[in-house]
Amino acid sequence: MDIERTYDASAEREDASATPRDGRPPRRAVPPAVPPRPSAPPPPAPAAPPQEDAPVPDGPPGAPFLAWLRTPRPQAAPGVWAFAHRPKPAEEPVKVPARQLLGGALIALLSCWLLWSLLWNSFLGGLWMWPLFNFTAESWRSGMTFVVLSYGYYALTAAVLLFFFGRLGRWPEVWRRWGAPLVRRLWDDGGEPPPVAPAPREDPAEWPRLRAAGAHAAADRLAADARAGLMNDVDHARIEVAWRAATARSGRLAALTDTVLRHGAAACPHPSGARDLGVRTARHDLVARQVRIGTAAEDRRNPYAHRGTGCALDPGLLGTSLLAVGPPGSGKTERLVRPVLESLCLQALAGRAAVVAVGMGAPSARSAAGEGADLAPDDAFDVVVKIGRPDSEYDLDLYGGTDDPDEAAGVLAEGLVGDLAGTQPGADGRRAATALAQLLGPYRAAHGRFPSVPELRGLLDGSPGALGALRTALTAGGQEGLLRELDARERQAERPGDVAPLLADRLALLDRPAFAGFFDTAHPGRTFSLRTLEHPLRVRVDLPGRGHAEASRLLARLVLAQFTECAASRADRSLFACLVLDDATSAVTADSVRGLQRLRSAHAGAVLTLRTLDDVPEALRGPLLGSVGCRMAFSGVTTWDGALFAEVWGKEWVETRDVTDRQVVAHDPFSRSMHVLRRLISGRAVTAQSVTVRTVERERWSASELAHAVPPGHAVLSVTSVGGASAPPVLVDLRR
Known part of the structure; x- marks a missing residue:
């Protein structure tokens, strides 16, 4: 019994739903030729951690990986x-200005020294030593006992003085602010001793769970590969997934x-x-399933507990879906979409996720070199669908891989006219789905497939030849009962405001010479379907570029509708399924907003980016922000967009201090003369301050702050987990 190809069953289903154009099967896993060890070393271990992370010691080839694995989380x-x-x-300490703190500490030190000197060298010394002479026997004063008691008395007095003046001068805070960092820096410069490896029962590099189950030989083999530098973080995560799957089934x-x-x-390969991926551009932690996107800024508007901490995203947060809004050039693709997509591709290699990325196609000159898309290179994906490109090995299933005509009609109607609902007479999604179902059902019954x-x-269009041929095929196949669907379609076509002409006009966007080789239902061998989300696939869909803007928006709506439908209807939801839509302009509809709300319970999520919320119908802007759990406002958003974010982020109770200056009026001659003297010296009248402390409710981030106070390269991010835990909006520096 062998499970070295853990995903064989999944791969077989992939072959049936996604086969390249030339009939070749997709790439399959090939076990290493030499059983004891791989013939070539695996991809390198994760990059060296940043400055604030745990240090990477020198040593054997696997030392960086072992240090990364043993770092606490x-x-x-x-x-x-x-x-x-x-x-x-939990609470921010009171920050005393450095000048005031050092001045107070110095004055307290001088006062302590002065009092100690007076106790030694003045008449106060007698009073100070009086308790020692009064409460001790006279016979003790000539022996060593009295000497010991004297020094103990001196030490006790010194301790009391140091404690009193230390608290008065805030010496502990001076040590924490300047002394401890200086000593730590000197210790680091002198060389820090190498960390001690934990015990095998607690060391994750020793695979304690395998040892607890009695698989000591397998644990020794994996530990040896890790020490030799033959294992990376993807291997560790992939074998962990395979181990959990094996323990869940008896005999595996x-x-x-x-x-x-x-x-x-190299066991249990994808x-x-x-x-591994060919190139990594972000910092990942596959143990915690996180990708770091930036650092919380040291800003007064950020909660104290978040300032200076790293900000990361994981499937537990993306499962509530993420919406990012920012103008072009604000960094949505480079600083958010790419790191998240890279993380999902790594998790797909580990058998934890399935990802579908949708973006604009790249220029042909770059794609010929294999660096085609702006999202990630071709070799980072298992399936690349380049719609409108002759070099595309895969095609996109226009009907979402379903055999149900009603389901196919609903998804297709959402893609064709979903953006026109409520804005154009007759553009109703239900009417469009009904019209399509009246044609798709009979056609599939007659030909065994959906129409191209x-x-x-x-x-x-109601072409007599097309409808007549369909009637003839139904009659010849003994499907006369479906002729009623065609009769109903013909009756509705005669009524004013029929939706079929509008559907035909929208479908004409895909009936162009550039798409002649695509959406072909007669030869489904190379067609990719989103029904394969049950497998750990990495998929990229390149939308057509220049000259086909409307077709790109239509296809983006179609892929979003298919994803929400297929993700929610999966039988196996063990994999986290995620759709990354780099530009969701005109893709957000009423049905898609409802679909986003269903993804959370289906172990799936979506990442959507918008240039502005004006690209979304006004009636859907509030529901869209309410349907996602993670919201991100980049620098440069308008005050109109900022107002919507400020409303959804709500308000919080804050403590305000109102300081009022009032002039002090003197009545006696001496005070008047002193006030005149102070006014001559300072140039200002003598005033007194009154402070009023109040607790008021204010917006976490106002529309004006979001529009004008977010620096370039920054964004305000709020997250919510699938379990319901949430974090307040935090200003994130995406460049760190």
Whole structure:
């Protein structure tokens, strides 16, 4: 029994739903040729951690990976980078100005020294020593006992003085602010001793769970590969997933152990055979399933517990979906979409996720070199659908891979006229779905497949030849009962305001020479369907570029509708499914907003970016912000967009201090003369301050602050986990 190809069943289903154009099957995993060890070292371990993370010691080839694996990851608030995180105190300490703090400490030190000198060298010394002479026997004063008591008395007095003046001069705070960092810096410069490896029962590099189950040989093999530098973070995560799957089924543990003994860190490969991405641009932690996108700024508007901490995203947050709004050039693609997509691709290689990325196609000159899309290169994906490009190996299923005509009609109607609902007479989603179902059902019954784009356009146009041929095929196949659907369609076509001409006009956007080789239902061998979300696939869909803007928006709506439908209807929801839509302009509709709300319970989520909320119908802006759990406002948003974010983020209770200056009026001659003297010296009248402290309710972030106070390269991010935990909006520096 062997499970070295953990995803064989999934790969077989992939072959049936996504086959390249030339008939070749998708890339499959190939086990290493040499059983004891891979013939070539795996991809490198994670990059060196940043300055605030745990240090990477020198040593064997696997030392950086082992240091990364052993770094603690304490529990943190949602959205906080857990790798080597150091929690802050619950409340912000009172920050005394440095000049005042050092001055007070120096005055307290001088006062302490002065009092000590007086106790030694003045008449106060007698009073100070009086208790010692009065409460001790006279016979003690000539022996060593009295000497010991004297020095103890001196030490006790010194301790009392130091404690009193230390509290008075805030010496502990001076030590925490300047003394401790200086000593720590000197210690680091002198060389820090190498960390001691934890005990095997607690060391994650020793695979304690495998040892607890009795698989000591497999644990030794994996630990040896880790020490030799033959394992990376993807291998560790992938084998952990395979281990959990094996323990959930009886009889699979022995097969997994045998596979690990033969292949080591290369065991249980992804169907593509890849063990890492070619290039990483972000910092990832596959143990916590996080990707770091920035650092919370040291800003007064940020909660104290978040200032200076790393900000990260994970499937537990993306499962509530994320909406990012910012003008072009604000960094949505580079600083958010790419890191998140990279993290999801790594998790797909580990068998934890399935990702579908949708973006604009790249210029042909770049794509010919394999660096096609702006989101990620081609080799980072298992399936790349380049709509309108002759070099595309895959096609997109226009009907979402379903066999149900009603379901296919509903999804297709959402893509064709979903953006026109409520804005154009007759553009109703239900009427459009009904009209399409009246044609798709009979056509599938007659031909065993759904119509292609030209065939469906002819049926929607009411072409006598197309409808007559369909009637003949139904009669010849014994499907006379479905002729009533065609009769109903013909009757509705005669009524004013019929939706079929509008559907035909929209479908004409896809019936162009550039798309002649796509959406072909007669040869489905190379068609990709979103029904494959049950497998750990990495998919990129390149929308057509220049000259086909409306077709791109239509296809974006169609993919979003298919994803929400397919993700919610999965039978196996163990994988986290995520859709990354780089530009959701005109893709947000009433049905898609309702679909986003269903993703949370389906272990799925979506990442949507918008240039402005004006790209969304006014009636849907509030529901869209309410349907997602993670919201992100980049620098440069308008005050109109900022007002919507400020409203959804709500208000909080804050403490305000109102300081009022009033002039002091003197009545006696001496006070008047002193006031005149102070006014001559300072140039200002003598005043007294009155402070009023109040608790008021204010917006967390106002529309004006979001529009004008967010620096370039920053964004305000609020997150909510699938479990309901949330974090307030935080100003994030995306460049760190």
